[in-house]
Amino acid sequence: MTHDHNPLSRRCPRLGGPVGFKYCMSGEGEHPCAKVVDCWWETFDIVQYLRDNLSADQFDRVLNARPRPKVASLVELIAQARKRQDV
């Protein structure tokens, strides 16, 4: 993965504070933030950057990602938390 954009920074609309581009690419651990395209298109060709640096699956995941409805998301998080406690 190329890192030439890592020094860039901007305000993250989700967090409400400044983040570097590197954070947007790795903040979720294994995956770039779903909003990375929304946030960086003005600064450089983020779509091409993602095509060049992500697998096809990763690229699709980022470009098609959608947050879950909140109630449904909570129910899912409860189930996940219970599962972790059972392990």
Next chain:
Amino acid sequence: MERRKILLSEDEIPRQWYNVLADIKMNPPLGPDGQPISPDMLAPVFPMNIIEQEVSQQRWIDIPEEVLNIYAIWRPTPLIRATGLEKALGTPARIYYKYEGTSPPGSHKPNTAVPQAYYNKVFGIKRLTTETGAGQWGSALAFACSQFGLECKVYMVRISFDQKPYRKTMMQTWGASCIPSPSTETQAGRDILAKFPDTPGSLGIAISEAVEAAVSDTSGNTRYALGSVLNHVMLHQTIIGLEARKQLEKIGEYPDAIIGCAGGGSNFAGLAFPFVLDKFNGKKVDIHPVEPAACPSLTQGPFAYDHGDTAGYTPLMAMHSLGHTFVPPPMHAGGLRYHGMAPTVSQLVVEGLLDPKAYGQMATFEAGLLAARTEGIIPAPETNHALAAVVDLARQAREEGKAKVILFNWSGHGLIDLGSYEKYLSGQIKDFDFPAQDIEDAKKILAEYPKPQIIRSR
């Protein structure tokens, strides 16, 4: 001296919240099996008294005396005539704003944090958990918990924890435990740290930790609190509009237009829903939720059941959205960008009771600076979206020679979010218009998915 503020005494504070669910019919959130999600499925994270509010159809819900006592620290908030802004715009319109930045944490968030803390307290809960990004919601809940003697644990995304010491200090000052997420206190945090020891964290991880902390407390003494989107949050925020309506009555005014920024929906709903009730009852008033022009989920997006993720296996919910297989073109959006609007706000748009507006970043910051330089208060960046619509309507009133009454929600101050102003002032923010063709493409994609029955409440 010209009168700028319209004040209510503490005795005049509204004694009930308005529940819009009594007046609209909603499509229920559905699970992956296509069945509605039942309220008791939320019991591990919310106390039953809050779950009851989440699904209540009762139009008016009493505000407990204990909540009113805490509200009285900063409520009723002032309704202020924006005479400076009016003069700068040369408009005959009379512009009023409800200023929510007077709360201890500086935003509208405590309007729901306080009752949530209260209801947990009376349910016997000892400790609340939540997640926070830069700390606006976390500090509101920390404040609320301090008022009711509850423990409060805030999982603050690591990168913000390191970068935003003032919000963290606010929370700690109010007695909350604010720890960086991921942490070693939850299995979710430990799992992430094992794989990515140096991770700066994310909201997704922080939410997982906060929920796990509530669910895994076998004593049953811990629950979780959320500051946006859900019905009970909208309910609590209606104190804003109910106060504003009383204040306008005092001076014999009624708004022609009501404006609020529409992120997750709570500050917009808080001001607007009581006036939506008036509209149900025959009043003529234009109500405008405002969002970034580059984010057409509310202003232009179709209303449909939209899968919540790419695999399409998560529950479905009626929401304004662009569809889960929609590939967005590159676009810029600011702090208001949420994919999911509060379902109640979406429903009111569908029913034609709200008239959404959208503005580009340049217009919002231009309006924000104009307001700061005329009214003196530096607005929170999300408030700037409302201000852009206010400026637009005020100029329209000037052109039409109409002395319209405009009411908007000044949801908070921007003193802890000056970074975005710095970017605007240094010329780093640009506008982008969402291509109409892409909206059409999104509609075609959504045509494949199950559609909700479009319910009309009237």
